[in-house]
Amino acid sequence: MRSKHVPDESIWQMDDVSDSPSDQGRLAAEKIAEQIQDLIIKQDLAEGERLPAERELARMLSTSRPTVSQAIRILVIRGLVESRRGSGAYVTRRPEAGLAATVNLMVSLNRESVQHLNVLRLALETTGIAxxxxxxxxxxLDAGAQALEQLRDSVGDTAAWMSADTRFHTTLVRASHNPYLSSIFESVHSTLIDYEYRTWIERGVVPQWLQSSEAAAVTALHEPILQAVVDRDExxxxxxxxxxxxxxxQHLAASHE
Amino acid sequence: MRSKHVPDESIWQMDDVSDSPSDQGRLAAEKIAEQIQDLIIKQDLAEGERLPAERELARMLSTSRPTVSQAIRILVIRGLVESRRGSGAYVTRRPEAGLAATVNLMVSLNRESVQHLNVLRLALETTGIAxxxxxxxxxxLDAGAQALEQLRDSVGDTAAWMSADTRFHTTLVRASHNPYLSSIFESVHSTLIDYEYRTWIERGVVPQWLQSSEAAAVTALHEPILQAVVDRDExxxxxxxxxxxxxxxQHLAASHE
DNA sequence: GAGCCTAAGTGGCTAGGCCACTATAGCGCC
DNA sequence: GGCGCTATAGTGGCCTAGCCACTTAGGCTC
Known part of the structure; x- marks a missing residue:
C-alpha cells in the first residue's frame, strides 16, 4: 500500500537504449540486475529497503515482468536481495554466502585432493588466528575458550564433538574480522569435517581417534592454540x-588407502 | 536433430514428488538446478555434453519451461553450464569465474575491505610459493623467471605491466599443484589488480608507482621472490x-582517503 | 481496546507464442 | 565425387496473460 508519496522514482530512470557496445552479448535480465546492483553499491538503495514490485519495475524499465523477475533472482543469488513471497524484494548485503557456496562447489567437482584442501585450511587458519x-x-577470545570447554565435554559423542570443533575454529578465525578469510575458512573446514564423517560412515566404524583416549589426545591439540591466542603470542x-x-x-592420508 | 537413439533418458527420472522435507522452503527452479548439478558432479553428465532442450526437460520433469530456463540460468551463474542461443545448453566445470565475481562484488560493497583481501592474498601466496x-x-620455476623478465621489460606500459605481474604471481602459485590455492589466489589477485586500476581511472591519473622510477622499485620487489624460489629457500x-x-x-591504504 | 477477517498486493509458477539465431541435411553447382 | 549454398527444423531469449499461495494491513466486529 505504498501508493502515495513514492520516495524516489527518479532513481529508476535508466538508460534503456542499450547504447553501450560492451553490453552487446549480455542478456537483458543481466543488464537490469547490474543496474539495480549499482544502485545498491552506491547506497542509493539502502539495506533493508524494499524494491518496487516486479510489475511496477517492469513498467518503469519498459520490459516484461519475467525479465525483471529473472534479474531479481540473479541478485538473490549474489546475496544482494532477499525475496519474500507475498511481501516484496528487500535489499541485503551478504555476498559472503556465495563465496562459501562456490568453494563448496569447487570441492564437489574435484573431490580427490583432500590433502590440498587441508593445506588451504592451514594457510587460512594460521593467518586468521594471527x-x-x-x-x-x-x-x-572468551567465546573461543567456551567452545574449547564444550569440546572437552563432548569427547565420545561424535556429532557433538564435530559441532564443538567447528565452533572452536570458526570462532577464532572470525575474531580476525576478515570476512574473506572467515567465509572461505568456514566452507573449507566444514568440507573437511564432512569428508571425514562420510569416510567413517562408509567404513561403518567410528574412527579410533574419536574414541576415548585418542579423542582426548586430539582435543588436547586445541589447548595450545587457545593458550597462544589468549597470550597473544603469534x-x-x-x-x-x-x-x-x-x-x-595423517588422518586424511590414512582415510584413503 | 538428435531424435533417434537418445543416450540415457533414464538419468532424468527424478523425484518430482517433493517429498524431502528439507526442500520445503526452496524454490522449484532451485531444486531442479540442484538435481542437474548432482548429475554433473557425479559425472553422469560429462563436460561438453549437451543438456536436453528446455521444452523437453520441462516435459520430462513435468514442470514449465520458464522454470527449467530459470534452473539452467542458475547453473550458468555457478559456472556449470554454458547456454548457447539457438544451439543448446552445454555442461562446463568452471566455477572459478563465480569466485572472482563474488570477491569483486564484496570489494565493491565495502571498499575498505581491500585490506582484508590483501591479507588473504598474502596467506595464499605465502603458502602457494612454499x-x-x-x-x-x-x-x-623457469616460467616464473620468464614472467619476471617480461615484467622488467614492460615498465612504463600499464596494461602490459599488469598482465606480466599477474602472470608472474599466478605462475608461481600454480607451481604448488594445489588447484584450490591456485584458483582462489587468482581470483583474489585479479580483484586487487582491478581495484587498483579502477581507482586510478577514477582519479584520472596513472599512479606514481607505475611511472618510471617507482615502477622499477616495485618491480624490484619481485626479484627476491623469484630468487628465493629458485634457491628453494622457504x-x-x-x-x-x-x-x-x-x-x-600502503598503496591500498592511500587509495581510499 | 483486542482480536479476527477480509481484500488488496506480492512473488512463484504455468501456458502459449513470437523472434533471432544456429546447425544441419539436402540440394544444386562445379 | 566434392564443395558450397540454402531451406528448414530446432534452440534459447523474451513477451503477454493469467492463476495461485502467501503476506500484510486496514477496518470491522465483539
Missing amino acids: QAIECGTEDE EAARVAVREHHDVMA | QAIECGTEDE EAARVAVREHHDVMA
Missing part, C-alpha cells in the same frame, strides 16, 4: 595450528 | 612475499 591475535576483542599460535594440521593430514 | 618450492618442477620466500604485501598495503 589476525585475531592482533585485532580480536577479549569477548571473542609464533606459538603458528606452531600450534601447524601441529593440529599435521595430525589432520 | 608448496611450489617443495613440489614445483624446474620448468615451472624462509627467504616468506620474507620476500611479505615485503611485497606490505608495499601493496
Whole structure:
C-alpha cells in the first residue's frame, strides 16, 4: 500500500537504449540486475529497503515482468536481495554466502585432493588466528575458550564433538574480522569435517581417534592454540595450528588407502 | 536433430514428488538446478555434453519451461553450464569465474575491505610459493623467471605491466599443484589488480608507482621472490612475499582517503 | 481496546507464442 | 565425387496473460 508519496522514482530512470557496445552479448535480465546492483553499491538503495514490485519495475524499465523477475533472482543469488513471497524484494548485503557456496562447489567437482584442501585450511587458519591475535576483542577470545570447554565435554559423542570443533575454529578465525578469510575458512573446514564423517560412515566404524583416549589426545591439540591466542603470542599460535594440521593430514592420508 | 537413439533418458527420472522435507522452503527452479548439478558432479553428465532442450526437460520433469530456463540460468551463474542461443545448453566445470565475481562484488560493497583481501592474498601466496618450492618442477620455476623478465621489460606500459605481474604471481602459485590455492589466489589477485586500476581511472591519473622510477622499485620487489624460489629457500620466500604485501598495503591504504 | 477477517498486493509458477539465431541435411553447382 | 549454398527444423531469449499461495494491513466486529 505504498501508493502515495513514492520516495524516489527518479532513481529508476535508466538508460534503456542499450547504447553501450560492451553490453552487446549480455542478456537483458543481466543488464537490469547490474543496474539495480549499482544502485545498491552506491547506497542509493539502502539495506533493508524494499524494491518496487516486479510489475511496477517492469513498467518503469519498459520490459516484461519475467525479465525483471529473472534479474531479481540473479541478485538473490549474489546475496544482494532477499525475496519474500507475498511481501516484496528487500535489499541485503551478504555476498559472503556465495563465496562459501562456490568453494563448496569447487570441492564437489574435484573431490580427490583432500590433502590440498587441508593445506588451504592451514594457510587460512594460521593467518586468521594471527589476525585475531592482533585485532580480536577479549569477548571473542572468551567465546573461543567456551567452545574449547564444550569440546572437552563432548569427547565420545561424535556429532557433538564435530559441532564443538567447528565452533572452536570458526570462532577464532572470525575474531580476525576478515570476512574473506572467515567465509572461505568456514566452507573449507566444514568440507573437511564432512569428508571425514562420510569416510567413517562408509567404513561403518567410528574412527579410533574419536574414541576415548585418542579423542582426548586430539582435543588436547586445541589447548595450545587457545593458550597462544589468549597470550597473544603469534609464533606459538603458528606452531600450534601447524601441529593440529599435521595430525589432520595423517588422518586424511590414512582415510584413503 | 538428435531424435533417434537418445543416450540415457533414464538419468532424468527424478523425484518430482517433493517429498524431502528439507526442500520445503526452496524454490522449484532451485531444486531442479540442484538435481542437474548432482548429475554433473557425479559425472553422469560429462563436460561438453549437451543438456536436453528446455521444452523437453520441462516435459520430462513435468514442470514449465520458464522454470527449467530459470534452473539452467542458475547453473550458468555457478559456472556449470554454458547456454548457447539457438544451439543448446552445454555442461562446463568452471566455477572459478563465480569466485572472482563474488570477491569483486564484496570489494565493491565495502571498499575498505581491500585490506582484508590483501591479507588473504598474502596467506595464499605465502603458502602457494612454499608448496611450489617443495613440489614445483624446474620448468615451472623457469616460467616464473620468464614472467619476471617480461615484467622488467614492460615498465612504463600499464596494461602490459599488469598482465606480466599477474602472470608472474599466478605462475608461481600454480607451481604448488594445489588447484584450490591456485584458483582462489587468482581470483583474489585479479580483484586487487582491478581495484587498483579502477581507482586510478577514477582519479584520472596513472599512479606514481607505475611511472618510471617507482615502477622499477616495485618491480624490484619481485626479484627476491623469484630468487628465493629458485634457491628453494622457504624462509627467504616468506620474507620476500611479505615485503611485497606490505608495499601493496600502503598503496591500498592511500587509495581510499 | 483486542482480536479476527477480509481484500488488496506480492512473488512463484504455468501456458502459449513470437523472434533471432544456429546447425544441419539436402540440394544444386562445379 | 566434392564443395558450397540454402531451406528448414530446432534452440534459447523474451513477451503477454493469467492463476495461485502467501503476506500484510486496514477496518470491522465483539
